[in-house]
Amino acid sequence: MSGLKKLKNALPEASWTDDKQLIAPWVVEWRDKYQGNTPLMVMPSSSGEVQTIVNICRNQRLKIVPQGGNTGLVGGNTPYGEVLLSTRRMNRVRDINPVTNSLIAEAGTTLLSVQEAAASIDRKFPLSLASEGSCTIGGNLSTNAGGVHVLKYGTARDLVFGVEAVLPSGEIFNGLTNLRKDNTGYDLSRLFLGAEGTLGIITAASLKLFPRAGHVQRVMVGLETIADAISLLDHCRAGNALSMFEVMPRIGLELVTRHIPDQKDPFEDVYPWYALIDWEVGDEAMGRAISEDKLMGASQEGLIEDAIIAQSETQAVSLLALRENMSAGQKFLGGSVKLDITIPIDRISEFLCEADQAVEKIVPACRPVAFGHLGDGNIHYNVGAPENAATEEFLSNWQKISDAVFDLVDKYQGSISAEHGIGTMKKDDLAKRADPAKIKMMRAIKQSLDPDNMMNPRVMI
Numbered sequence: 001m002s003g004l005k006k007l008k009n010a011l012p013e014a015s016w017t018d019d020k021q022l023i024a025p026w027v028v029e030w031r032d033k034y035q036g037n038t039p040l041m042v043m044p045s046s047s048g049e050v051q052t053i054v055n056i057c058r059n060q061r062l063k064i065v066p067q068g069g070n071t072g073l074v075g076g077n078t079p080y081g082e083v084l085l086s087t088r089r090m091n092r093v094r095d096i097n098p099v100t101n102s103l104i105a106e107a108g109t110t111l112l113s114v115q116e117a118a119a120s121i122d123r124k125f126p127l128s129l130a131s132e133g134s135c136t137i138g139g140n141l142s143t144n145a146g147g148v149h150v151l152k153y154g155t156a157r158d159l160v161f162g163v164e165a166v167l168p169s170g171e172i173f174n175g176l177t178n179l180r181k182d183n184t185g186y187d188l189s190r191l192f193l194g195a196e197g198t199l200g201i202i203t204a205a206s207l208k209l210f211p212r213a214g215h216v217q218r219v220m221v222g223l224e225t226i227a228d229a230i231s232l233l234d235h236c237r238a239g240n241a242l243s244m245f246e247v248m249p250r251i252g253l254e255l256v257t258r259h260i261p262d263q264k265d266p267f268e269d270v271y272p273w274y275a276l277i278d279w280e281v282g283d284e285a286m287g288r289a290i291s292e293d294k295l296m297g298a299s300q301e302g303l304i305e306d307a308i309i310a311q312s313e314t315q316a317v318s319l320l321a322l323r324e325n326m327s328a329g330q331k332f333l334g335g336s337v338k339l340d341i342t343i344p345i346d347r348i349s350e351f352l353c354e355a356d357q358a359v360e361k362i363v364p365a366c367r368p369v370a371f372g373h374l375g376d377g378n379i380h381y382n383v384g385a386p387e388n389a390a391t392e393e394f395l396s397n398w399q400k401i402s403d404a405v406f407d408l409v410d411k412y413q414g415s416i417s418a419e420h421g422i423g424t425m426k427k428d429d430l431a432k433r434a435d436p437a438k439i440k441m442m443r444a445i446k447q448s449l450d451p452d453n454m455m456n457p458r459v460m461i
Contacts, residue, residue, distance in 0.1 A: 002045075002060075003056060003059075003060025003061070003062045004039055004062075004083075005059065006042060006056050007042060007053060007056050007057075007062075007083070008040075009048060009360070010052050010056060011042065011044070011052065011053070011400065012049075014043070014089075015042060015043050015049055015089070016040060016041065016042045017040075017041050017043070018039065018040050018041075021335060022041070022402075023038060023041045023084070023225065023452075025070070026041060026070055026084060027078060027079060027084065027088060028030060028078070029070070029072070029073070029075065029077075029078055029223055030070070030071065030236050031073070031252075031338075033075070034078040034331060034424075035073045036078040036079045036080045036317060037079065037080060037081060038065075038079040038081065038082060038083060039081070039083070040083050040084070041083075041084040041085075041086055041283065042083060042084070042085050042458075043086045043088065043089045043327060043351070044085070044087070044089065044090060044400060045089045045090060046090065047090075047164060047166060047172055047203040050085070050090075050166045050201055050203055051170055051172055053083075053085060054166050054167075054170050054201070054437065054454075055170040057083060057454060058168065058452065058454060059171070059294075061452070061454075062072065062082070062083050062207075062454075063081075063082040063083065063406075063457045064083050064084045064085050064201070064454060064455055064456070065077065065078070065079040065082045065083070065085065065197070065333075065456055066087065066107060066138070066142070066197040066201045066455070066456060067079075067084060067085065067086050067087070067139070068086075068087055068107065068135060068136030068137075068138045068139030068140075068142075069088070069110065069131065069134040069135040069136045069139055070134075071131040071134055071139065071436065072139065072420070072421065072423065073141065073420045073421075073423075074338070074417075074420050074421050074422060074423025074424065075423040075424035075425045075427060075459075076196045076197070076421055076422070076423030076424065076426040076456065076459045076460075077209050077373045077423075078141070078424075080383075080458070082457070085201065086108075086140045086440065087106060087107040087108035087136060087201075087203070087241070088108040088136065090106040090107050090108040090109075090138075090203060090204075091106055091108040091109045091110070091113070091136075091405070092105075092106050092109065093105050093106075093109060093113070093114070093117045094106065094204065094405050096117055096118070096120075096121060096209075097178060097410055098121045098122075098123065098209075100178040101123060101178075101208065101209040101210065101231075102161060102178035102206055102207065102208065103118060103123075103125065103206070103207045103209055104176055104204060104205070104206050104207070105115060105117070105137050105205060105207060105299065106137075106138075106203065106204045107136060107137055107138025107139075107202050107203050107204060107205070108136050108137075108138060109136060109137050109199075110132065110133060110134060110135065111127060111128075111129060111131075111132040111135050111136070111137060111140060112132045112133045112134055114127075114137055114207065115127075115128075115132065115341075118209050119207075119212070120127065120374040122212055122299050123209040123210065123211065123212060124150070124209065124210045124211065124213070124392060125147045125159070125207060125208075125209055125210075125236055126141060126147050126152070126153040126159065126210060126243075127145060127147055127149070127156055128147045128149050128161060129145060129148075130323075130324040130325075130326075130327065136273060137205055137207070138201075138203070138205075139191050139336060140156050141156050141160060141163065141192065141202055141205055141423040141448070142158075142193075142194070142195060142196050142197050142202060142421075143156075143194065143255075143419070143420065143459070144156050144157050144193050144194035144381055144419065144421070145419055146309040146375060146376070146378055146418060146419030146435065147373075147419070148244045148278075148323075149243055149244060149247060150241060150243065150373060150375070150376040150378070150419075151244060151245055151373070151376050152240065152242065152243040152244075153210070153282070153377030156193065157190065157193045157194065159207055159208050160189065160193060160205055160206065160207060160208065161176075161177050161178050161179065161189075161206040161207070161208060162175035162176055162177045162204070162205070162206050163175050163176070163189045163193070163202050163204065163205045164176050164202070164203050164204040164205070164282035164343050165192050165199075165200040165201060165202045165203060166200055166201045166203055167200045168199075168200060168448060168449055168451075168452070168454050168455055169449075171265045172203075173188065173200065173208075175188060176204060176205075176206045176300075178206055178277040179205055183393070191445065191449075192423070193431060194379065195236040195460075196396040196422065196423065196456060196459050196460055197444065197452060197455055197456040197459070198446060198450065198455050198456045198459055198460050198461070199263070199446065199449045199455065200449065200450075200455060205442050213243075213280035213281060213282075214281065214282040214283045214286075215280075215281050215282065215283050215284045215286065215287045216243070216278055216279070216280055216281075216287070216288060216316070217278065217279045217281060217284075217286075217287025217291050217309070217310070218261065218264060218275075218276070218277065218278050218293050218309075218316040218319055218320065219277050219295065219307055219309050219310065220275070220276050220277070220307070220308045220309060220310075220322075221272060221274065221275050221277070221295070221298075221304045221305075221306065221307045221308075221317045222267055222269070222271030222273075222274055222304065222305040222306040222307070223271065223272065223273040223274065223275060223303070223304060223305060224271065224272055224273070224305060225249065225273065225318075225349070226273055226274070226348060226349050226352055226370075227349040228275055228302075228303045228304070229374055229427075230345060230348060230374070231248050231301075231303050232275060232298055232303045232304065233245050233345070233375060234277075235297060235298050235303065236277055236279075236298075236300070237292050238279065238290055238294065241279040241280055241281055241290060241336075242277070242278070242279055243278045243279065243280045244276065244277060244278035244375065245275060245276075245277050245278075245373075245374050245375030246275065246276040246371075246372065246373060246374065246375070247273060247274065247275050247276075247371060247372065247374040248273070248274045248275075248322070248326060248371045249272065249273055249274075249370060249371060250270060250271065250272050250273070250274075251367060251369055252326050252329065252330070252369050252371050253265060253274060253322060255321075255326075255329035255330055255332055255333065255369075256261065256322055256325045256326060256328075256329035258329075258332070259328075259329050259331075259332045260325045260328055260329055262457075263280075263321060263325060264318075266308050266318075266319065266322075267306055267308070269305070269306065271305055271306070273459060274325050275374070276319060276320065279291065282454045287377065288309070291308070291309050295307045295309070303319055307399050311452070311460075319343040326369075326371050326380075327378050328383060330369060330384065333367060333369070333384030333385060334384065334385040334391050334394070335384070335385040335389070335391040335394040335395045336369075336382050336383065336384045336391075337382065337395070337397070337398050337400075337401045337402065338374050338380065338382045339376070339380070339381045339382065339383075339402060339416075340378070340380055340381075340408075340415070340418050340419060340420040341379055341381055341405070341406075341409050341414055341415060341418055342376075342377045342378050342379070342409075342415040342418040343412050343414040343417060344377060344379055344412060344413065344414065345374070345376075347375045347412045348374065348377065348379065350412070350415075351379075351408055352370055352379075352381075354408050355368070355370075355381060355404075356368045357406050358404040358405065358407075358408065359401050359404060359405065360381070361381050361404075362397055362400050362401055362404060363383070363385075363386065363394065363397055363401070364386070365386035365387070366383050366384065366385065366386055366394075367383070367384035367385070367386065367387075368382070368383050368384070369382045369383070369384055370382070373418075377414070377418075378419060379418075379419035381405060381416060383401055406429060406433065407437055410433060416429055416430070416433060417430075421460075422459065422460045423425060423459055423460070424458050424459055426460070427459065427460055430460070430461070431461070439461065442460075442461050443461055446461060448458075456458075
């Protein structure tokens with residue numbers, strides 16, 4: 001009996017499909033960059049079913065690609081002949097505890113559902129992404145997602161007590177805890193955070209919750225230069241209140257307002273750069289006071305050209321939507337090379353100047369769009385095709401553009417992957433650029449836990 005047949009026999013009918021039409025949306029990346037295939041998609045509803053799948057696949061020498069909401073951007077969640085393991089049916093919040101400020105969610109629970117569960121007990125789970133309605137906790141942790149609140153709360157790795165995971169051996173590792181102190185050996189849960197499913201399949205996680213702010217004050221400002229934005233960032237710090245500092249270039253805002261329904265430029269005049277800023281404070285009066293004080297000082301120092309202070313929740317949401325639609329708007333550039341990098345904050349202005357010059361040498365008249373999380377140094381450096389350029393011809397320059405940008409990332413001692421992961425897209429770049437000792441250690445860990453290379457076999461290393 002074939003391995004695929006054994007999987008079908010061992011699982012409930014609801015836990016697998018080989019229907020190509022049902023599978024089709026889950027083997028294509030949302031930008032259409034990766035278009036894969038699988039003979040079977042398994043959809044376990046429990047960690048026990050995941051264990052059954054892993055044991056059969058190990059015995060039958062089948063490979064597995066795990067997948068959450070299929071929102072990944074580096075090819076790490078697209079199968080090419082492997083069994084596709086979707087965690088979407090594992091979507092329960094198992095426990096929520098206001099005393100320990102913890103929540104246990106299964107891997108297929110959407111980020112939005114976790115946020116809503118936390119809010120139901122007047123708590124906050126601060127991970128926030130544009131795809132939060134469809135991305136899942138398992139995927140967020142497997143890629144060590146970042147988002148807009150890293151400035152205050154850290155990445156996904158910082159928001160986890162521990163995980164439950166099914167190992168390549170078929171054993172279930174139970175690291176679910178809500179202890180804030182536990183020095184009993186290696187912190188093994190951390191192995192799975194950012195590992196992209198290469199060491200095992202996360203099936204649940206114990207997450208850290210935080211008190212909800214009484215009020216979130218949001219402002220949007222117009223700026224002349226990215227250097228002004230960096231100076232403004234430092235100016236806007238106020239204790240632990242600053243929770244978001246995002247930047248957008250004019251070209252990015254134009255793409256959103258031109259192509260995404262119901263999105264409007266909130267300013268009368270045009271500015272080269274924009275910053276979107278949040279402070280988490282006790283009440284609305286405190287929010288108004290801190291924003292007016294900080295913006296007044298920034299204006300006097302010549303850092304900002306104009307500012308909008310959100311006067312209502314509706315206005316605050318509409319301002320954030322401009323940032324959240326930045327990626328969707330860039331679909332209308334035609335071809336686009338998308339790079340997710342981190343640069344030391346004090347070197348970002350220099351980096352962007354050199355990067356723009358470098359990519360324009362490779363593709364004259366290309367359209368760089370640099371936006372993202374200035375508050376933590378994470379820039380989404382995307383390069384759009386020249387107007388009316390042939391998409392395939394432009395995208396043939398992907399590696400040349402990547403190499404040029406990554407050379408500058410190395411020069412400024414940054415990272416070639418900030419929050420999207422390595423996947424298959426950056427696997428060769430990682431091998432080329434990472435510390436050899438780091439690669440050796442990663443391979444040793446992989447060999448120890450997954451000697452048959454069963455888990456996401458084409459990814460990372």
